[in-house]
Amino acid sequence: MLIQDQIGLVVSAIMIVSQLSLIVGDNFFFRWSTRVVIGFSVMHALIWGIYWSNRYAVQPIMKGELVWIIPFVLGLMMYTRLTKKWAWVSKYPMGLQLGVGFGVVVVSMIRSQILDQIKMTIVDLLGASSPYALLNAVLVFIGSITVTTFFFFTKEHTGLLGKSAYLGRAFIMCSIAVIWAGDYIWAMSMLAGQLQFLIRDFLFGLVLGGA
């Protein structure tokens, strides 16, 4: 193993252990490693930002592709936020970005997230190929209707609307539970990845020399 790889392993192990030390309570090592990570992340982003700006904008401009001056200048205008006096200038690139983004999104959003979803809710219900698919489609259909009624705030949730909204709330809670479970398992996977690194790569690979 190259010396730079060994240094990398040691630094990584120190940082992981420092972060995990929060388990025993807030401490110097946790705070220190957090600041180091944030500092390095910012530095990393800055260096890559300069690298890619050079590659995608400065170099083409030098070759005579002057159209790249426009995004380059717009990008530089964002930095006027660093001064109070000129901060207003940054609103132009920001406004342009928001406008373009909104224009790009809104057209297809109506189709993909509203019309197609309504269509699929009905199509799945009518075209179910198995009892399981039918049950699934019925659940989706009932869930869609009842969750929508939950967000009707212009009428008091009483009677049939109240019952529907109540059921809708149950569907929302179920979906949040699924998201939480996924989030939890994801966090476990991340922890497992760090443990794997500490035990296999650092302990067995470096400290015990591949034992």
Add this chain to the structure above:
Amino acid sequence: MVEGKKESIWDKMGSIDYRIIYAVFIVMLSIPIFSPLGIPMKVSQPVQDYYNAIVNLPPDSAILVHSFVDLSVWADTGPILIATWKTIWDIAEEKNIKIIAYTSLSDGALKMSDLLLDEIKPPQWRADSYGETWVDLGYIPVVNEPVQASFAADITSVAATDGHIYDVGSEWVGTPLLDIPVVKDIAARGGDPNVINVYDFDLYIWGSWGCTSPDQWVRQFWTTGNPLYELPMVMMTIGNCVPNVMPYYGADKPILGFVPGSAGAAGLELLCGHKGEGIVMADIGDLAGIATVFFLILGNVSYWGKRLFEKEER
């Protein structure tokens, strides 16, 4: 609890020191690292569909691959990417599948250079035919929707040249996209041979750990264009994004299949026959699940015990 009152068994069950809980989890999660348990597992339908979409591509198809490499979530997503590339590399040469790949994060480009020289090393015929049968454009910052829209309409508008950073095919770096034979071939499949866009592909393999990403990609790769692009996709994601993917998943929907996190990667590894980190992570996930359920039961027993028995005492 009333001060001075002796702590009941229910209180003790419900107030275990969190450091003990962490210690239990760390021990449980470490067991498969020392000795993989090989807990039996079933490949889920979305993972099966993901695999099928890749291996059942018709001959002469073209695929666009977004190498989902984000080092901050590598433990959960790395096994998916590795198993995906191994699946792609296993596609027989005779099928003549053409590939254009890229990464959307700068650190991903660095990691890919290591991976392609080691863990996902291309087979010799692919390595020898870089530029002819496949190309990796390197880092392309396709991370927000306007860029995604431009990328879909004309890839050269976002990436003008091959910009990968590893040794394989390094002689192609800096070549304008449409001068690369594989890009030219793929561009010729669609309407305008001088434009490479999503009309030219049969499948998009991509990944993200942003849970709103399915909405974005479906908007820009499926429901945009005239005629609509409707490019079928398969997705690498993380477990908590599954509810966001499900509305778009299905045989006649934009997302044909998906792999959720390292546990899903284990299924893909079983299917492609290249066992790796995913299998270990699946074991770890199972043990973490057991420990979680144990503590959940303990917490609930504590709650109901206090509610039922301490009420009676009062």
